[in-house]
Amino acid sequence: MIHPGQIRDYAASEVVILISGTQGEPMSALSRAAVDNHKHARVERGDTVVLSSRVIPGNEKKHLPGNRSPLPS
Numbered sequence: 001m002i003h004p005g006q007i008r009d010y011a012a013s014e015v016v017i018l019i020s021g022t023q024g025e026p027m028s029a030l031s032r033a034a035v036d037n038h039k040h041a042r043v044e045r046g047d048t049v050v051l052s053s054r055v056i057p058g059n060e061k062k063h064l065p066g067n068r069s070p071l072p073s
Contacts, residue, residue: 004040017041 007015019029019041030049032038043049 007040012044012047 002010002015007017017033019033025031029038029041030043033041034043036042
């Protein structure tokens with residue numbers, strides 16, 4: 001385990017980053033990493049992102065980015 005500030009000291013193939021607590025909110029850590037707006041992490045082409053979540057009541061009805069339709073019930 002390393003400090004987040006040490007991530008760039010390692011090759012991408014040597015690092016696994018776990019980010020928790022996101023439900024698609026624009027300021028969540030994963031959202032910020034995806035748009036290169038996170039202090040330590042970023043999602044790059046070829047990276048694998050695994051999502052594991054449960055529906056939070058009310059969030060399933062929010063519109064997705066890009067004005068797409070809400071998720072089906």
